[in-house]
Amino acid sequence: MAASGYSDLREKLKSMTPHRDEERDKYVDGASNGSGKGRKRKFRESDDDDCEHSDDSTELREQEARRVRSSIQQRSIFTPEECALIEEKIDDVVAQGEAGLYREHTVDRAPLRNKYFFGEGYTYGSQLEKRGPGQERLYRKGEVDEIPSWVHELVIKRLVSSGVIPEGFVNSAVINDYQPGGCIVSHVDPLHIFARPIVSVSFFSDSALCFGCRFQFKPIRVSEPVFVLPVRRGSVTVLSGYAADDITHCIRPQDIKQRRAGHHP
Numbered sequence: 455m456a457a458s459g460y461s462d463l464r465e466k467l468k469s470m471t472p473h474r475d476e477e478r479d480k481y482v483d484g485a486s487n488g489s490g491k492g493r494k495r496k497f498r499e500s501d502d503d504d505c506e507h508s509d510d511s512t513e514l515r516e517q518e519a520r521r522v523r524s525s526i527q528q529r530s531i532f533t534p535e536e537c538a539l540i541e542e543k544i545d546d547v548v549a550q551g552e553a554g555l556y557r558e559h560t561v562d563r564a565p566l567r568n569k570y571f572f573g574e575g576y577t578y579g580s581q582l583e584k585r586g587p588g589q590e591r592l593y594r595k596g597e598v599d600e601i602p603s604w605v606h607e608l609v610i611k612r613l614v615s616s617g618v619i620p621e622g623f624v625n626s627a628v629i630n631d632y633q634p635g636g637c638i639v640s641h642v643d644p645l646h647i648f649a650r651p652i653v654s655v656s657f658f659s660d661s662a663l664c665f666g667c668r669f670q671f672k673p674i675r676v677s678e679p680v681f682v683l684p685v686r687r688g689s690v691t692v693l694s695g696y697a698a699d700d701i702t703h704c705i706r707p708q709d710i711k712q713r714r715a716g717h718h719p
Contacts, residue, residue, distance in 0.1 A: 518701065519680050519681040521696045521697075521700075521701075522680060522696060522697045522701060523683075523697075525693065525694050525695035525698065526683060526691065526692065526697050528683070528685075528690070528691050529616070529618070529689065529690050530686060530688055530690075531612060531613070531616050531618070531655070531688065532612065532655065532657075532690075534687075534688065536612075537657055537658075537687055537688045539608065540609065540657055540717075541657050541715070543602070543605075544629060544631065544657065544715050547570055547602070547629060548631060551568065551570060556570075557596075557597060557598055557599050558597065559571065559593045559597045559598050560575065560598045560599045562575075565636075566632065566633040566634075566636030566637070566707075566710075567631065567632050567637070567638065568630075569630050570628065571598040571599075571628055572599055572601040572605065572626065572629075573598070573600060573601045573624075573625050573626035573627055574592055574593070574598065574625060574626035574647075575598035575626075575628075576591060576592050576644070577591050578590050588644070588645075588646060590644040590646070590647055592647065601626070601627050605627050605717075609627075609655065609717060610624050610627075613690065618653060618692060619653060627717065628717075628718040629715060629716070629718070630716040631713070631715050632661075632705070632710045632714045632716070633713055634711055634712060634713065635707045635710060636707065636714075637705050637706055637710065638704055638705045639669045640666075640667050640668065640669055640702035640704040641702055641704065642698075642699065642703075643698065650693075650699070651693055651694040652692070652693040652698050652718075653690065653691070653692050653693075654691050654717065655688075655690045655716075656685045656686065656687055656688070656689055656691070656714065656715070656716055657715040657716075657717065658712065658714050658715050659687055659711070659712035659713060659714045660684065660685065660686050660687055660714075661684075661709050662682050662683060662684050662705070662706070663685050663691065663703055663704075663705060664676075664679035664681070664682050664703065664704050664705070664706055665679055665680050665681040665701050665702065666679055666701050666702065667679050667680075667702070667704050667706065669704070676707075679706075
């Protein structure tokens with residue numbers, strides 16, 4: 455999460471009409487559908503439809519995959535030694551969370567995935583009074599802990615010195631700690647909360663980020679992605695344009711084979 459010409463993200467929220475119809479219409483089915491901006495898929499996943507329009511569907515998917523790939527940058531920045539040091543710090547965060555040393559809204563627990571908000575935190579998913587994109591809200595200032603000094607020293611400064619982000623871009627850091635089989639459902643990072651580009655770094659193990667999936671539950675099932683991006687330990691992934699705004703991304707349960715931490719400054 456990063457500022458975008460505002461000293462405080464609350465100023466940005468106050469400058470916007472919170473429940474604009476066009477904001478709601480940007481996405482089709484929010485967390486469950488793959489594409490956004492009011493565009494419904496021009497293909498379906500039924501066998502009959504695939505048989506009748508397989509060539510068109512394949513071409514549409516390939517076009518969309520190219521658009522996703524062209525709006526992603528990825529670099530391997532952190533050495534194995536740097537990863538190991540950062541991973542020790544993440545373990546410290548987990549231990550402090552288990553000990554109850556953080557403020558109430560710093561830690562958000564879910565099955566096989568814990569989320570740690572620093573600097574800023576926000577409501578999402580089942581926490582929302584009204585469901586759907588654009589309904590996410592920042593917690594009041596002080597309801598989550600400040601960004602730890604090690605995040606500034608070991609992660610943010612490295613991203614700045616490598617030219618990934620400019621100085622002063624980051625005012626929030628989120629750590630997602632996944633256990634094997636953990637996931638995060640298809641979503642677009644809220645446009646009214648997250649400045650672009652979306653920057654994340656990966657630790658503990660390799661994984662994958664998938665675009666354009668649809669989730670179903672009980673039991674959990676995930677449709678075929680439009681595009682699969684391998685995410686290596688120590689790599690930084692930068693989403694902008696189409697990949698950030700116009701298609702959902704997710705992490706599937708089958709892509710978390712070992713513990714993995716995604717650091718979202």
